[in-house]
Amino acid sequence: MDFYGFYTGKIFDAYEYLGAHAQKDGTTFRTFAPSASRVSLIGEFNDWQETPMEKVHDGNFWEVHMEKALPGMMYKYRIYGGDGRCIDHCDPYGYGMELRPNTASIIRSRDSFRFRDQAWMKKRSDCTDKPLNIYEIHFGSFRKPSGEPDDWYTYEQMADILIPWLKKTGYNYLEIMPLAEYPSDESWGYQGTGFFAPTSRYGTADQLKYFVNACHQNGIGVILDFVPVHFAVDDYALAHYDGTALYEYPHSAVGQSEWGSCNFMHSRGEVRSFLQSAAFYWLSEFHIDGLRMDAISRAIYWQGQPERGVNQNAVGFLKYMNQGLKKFFPDAILSAEDSTSFPDITKPADQGGLGFDYKWDMGWMNDTLDYFRTDPASRVRDYHRLTFSMAYYGQERYLLPLSHDEVVHGKATILQKMYGDYDGKFPQARAFYMYMYAHPGKKLNFMGNEIGQLREWDEKREQDWDLLTYPIHDGFYHFMRDLNHFYLSYASLWELDYDAEGFRWLDCHEEEKCVYAFERRSQRERLVAVFNFSDKAWVDFDLKVPGARELKPAFSSDLEPYGGSRRKQETPLAEEDHVFRIELEAYSAQYFLVK
Numbered sequence: 001m002d003f004y005g006f007y008t009g010k011i012f013d014a015y016e017y018l019g020a021h022a023q024k025d026g027t028t029f030r031t032f033a034p035s036a037s038r039v040s041l042i043g044e045f046n047d048w049q050e051t052p053m054e055k056v057h058d059g060n061f062w063e064v065h066m067e068k069a070l071p072g073m074m075y076k077y078r079i080y081g082g083d084g085r086c087i088d089h090c091d092p093y094g095y096g097m098e099l100r101p102n103t104a105s106i107i108r109s110r111d112s113f114r115f116r117d118q119a120w121m122k123k124r125s126d127c128t129d130k131p132l133n134i135y136e137i138h139f140g141s142f143r144k145p146s147g148e149p150d151d152w153y154t155y156e157q158m159a160d161i162l163i164p165w166l167k168k169t170g171y172n173y174l175e176i177m178p179l180a181e182y183p184s185d186e187s188w189g190y191q192g193t194g195f196f197a198p199t200s201r202y203g204t205a206d207q208l209k210y211f212v213n214a215c216h217q218n219g220i221g222v223i224l225d226f227v228p229v230h231f232a233v234d235d236y237a238l239a240h241y242d243g244t245a246l247y248e249y250p251h252s253a254v255g256q257s258e259w260g261s262c263n264f265m266h267s268r269g270e271v272r273s274f275l276q277s278a279a280f281y282w283l284s285e286f287h288i289d290g291l292r293m294d295a296i297s298r299a300i301y302w303q304g305q306p307e308r309g310v311n312q313n314a315v316g317f318l319k320y321m322n323q324g325l326k327k328f329f330p331d332a333i334l335s336a337e338d339s340t341s342f343p344d345i346t347k348p349a350d351q352g353g354l355g356f357d358y359k360w361d362m363g364w365m366n367d368t369l370d371y372f373r374t375d376p377a378s379r380v381r382d383y384h385r386l387t388f389s390m391a392y393y394g395q396e397r398y399l400l401p402l403s404h405d406e407v408v409h410g411k412a413t414i415l416q417k418m419y420g421d422y423d424g425k426f427p428q429a430r431a432f433y434m435y436m437y438a439h440p441g442k443k444l445n446f447m448g449n450e451i452g453q454l455r456e457w458d459e460k461r462e463q464d465w466d467l468l469t470y471p472i473h474d475g476f477y478h479f480m481r482d483l484n485h486f487y488l489s490y491a492s493l494w495e496l497d498y499d500a501e502g503f504r505w506l507d508c509h510e511e512e513k514c515v516y517a518f519e520r521r522s523q524r525e526r527l528v529a530v531f532n533f534s535d536k537a538w539v540d541f542d543l544k545v546p547g548a549r550e551l552k553p554a555f556s557s558d559l560e561p562y563g564g565s566r567r568k569q570e571t572p573l574a575e576e577d578h579v580f581r582i583e584l585e586a587y588s589a590q591y592f593l594v595k
Contacts, residue, residue: 009272012280019093020107026067027107033242034060036079043075074104081243097181097197103236113209117216124331126357131494132442135171141459142447149460155207159214166220170484175223183234191261193237195278212287221289224282228275229295230261247271267313276321283329290333297340322355333357346397361398364389372418372432376535383511397498398441407457415452427587430479430557434589437487438529440497450480475563486555491522517543526594532584544579550595551580558588
């Protein structure tokens with residue numbers, strides 16, 4: 001290992017030196033604990049009795065080789081602080097961990113699985129000019145073998161369950177909520193203890209590699225939620241690892257997050273190297289296709305509060321890490337969950353930006369969902385809440401998210417958020433999703449949204465798949481399935497997402513009617529999208545489409561198979577000067593191809 005690079009926060013391969021490394025003649029263990037007075041190794045191979053570790057290099061690292069230590073065996077580091085007190089810790093660089101509430105690390109071989117996804121890896125890209133339709137899941141609550149909260153399918157089993165659903169439903173990427181080991185189910189993985197260990201809830205590292213490999217063989221990319229801002233307070237993990245604040249800030253004013261977890265101290269080179277190496281590890285060892293980085297606003301600003309100022313050390317860390325990751329993996333996707341107005345999130349780091357490929361458009365999400373919560377009369381007043389995102393859209397490469405955060409904690413599900421009674425929510429939701437899929441930017445939808453889930457997400461329960469036995473939900477699912485496949489098939493909806501030529505308003509001043517119309521373009525294709533978000537039908541709505549001879553019906557939210565009233569979508573009549581007369585049902589949307 002480059003020790004100078006480790007201390008200065010410049011390396012991405014610290015896990016190649018630190019951690020437990022299985023060899024033919026046993027396993028070599030190394031840990032970084034500069035303030036420890038002594039460190040011992042305990043595990044199955046020595047009957048959990050202390051084997052002293054020796055100081056190596058500059059005395060801040062500890063090492064021991066154990067001939068009887070084999071893959072699959074458990075171990076811990078018994079670390080004595082300067083005051084003589086000891087705590088048994090899991091390995092910060094461990095490749096495997098026990099199932100909670102147990103806390104031992106597990107020796108894993110990194111070379112036992114062989115990927116067969118060369119074709120996928122050769123052609124994958126960051127999708128800036130390609131379709132990116134992401135299905136976000138919590139791995140343990142998509143489906144469950146039984147009704148028990150602690151009963152989960154393994155990584156391998158989920159390959160046979162999830163992949164057919166993704167292909168059938170029209171998603172080409174999967175985003176998985178954090179899989180790095182964590183102690184509390186209720187944290188959903190956002191307060192981690194093992195940043196190099198796939199959670200044992202669903203199996204081993206090799207089983208996760210099997211799952212990713214199977215996704216790639218079926219044309220599905222895998223994005224992993226990565227948490228570079230904070231970690232769990234549990235004393236067996238990173239917190240006060242060597243008896244001092246090694247990974248976290250020593251002062252609670254900035255050391256504790258709003259979730260009660262420990263904030264990483266990004267000013268320390270050792271912490272930067274740790275996090276950069278973890279990010280590299282998932283992309284390299286597991287062939288993960290991208291990282292969605294959580295809570296970036298809390299890295300940009302102290303405690304996520306702009307009034308407290310920019311955390312320059314954390315911003316510098318993000319720039320350096322992203323630039324390095326893109327150098328190693330130029331075709332991987334890096335996205336930022338960030339709700340701030342901090343500039344240049346998606347500008348390359350070598351040009352002064354943070355270096356992400358995408359920024360989650362939280363403003364679009366909040367404005368749009370708030371609009372659809374309101375009654376039609378209020379939509380007249382709030383008409384331009386839906387036009388506002390187009391005013392700033394060219395500032396970043398945005399991704400439109402309807403994530404897990406929008407369907408928990410009393411917020412209601414996406415379908416429930418629609419105004420009105422039960423039956424009235426479905427046509428609005430169909431029109432809403434057509435607006436989302438025509439809007440510039442890549443797409444993300446949380447599991448259950450596609451079947452019109454009515455119950456807020458609970459990590460202890462699987463999705464309510466029995467809803468598909470009800471015709472109105474089955475119709476909604478078929479709508480979402482067809483819309484997803486339509487999106488993947490038509491380049492006008494994604495090829496020029498971040499080019500000014502890819503979007504043009506046709507009509508955004510129908511305040512009284514709540515009608516919107518715009519055009520999406522690719523190099524060879526023009527698509528017109530028309531929306532009526534009022535509760536009234538407009539029989540003869542005139543729309544001018546410059547240069548169009550004909551509008552060919554392509555997709556409609558109001559067709560009978562989806563729960564609507566139309567048997568087919570009518571072809572608009574062309575009037576003089578490229579004006580088309582269109583019939584708009586209440587709460588409806590239509591796509592047309594321009595001829």
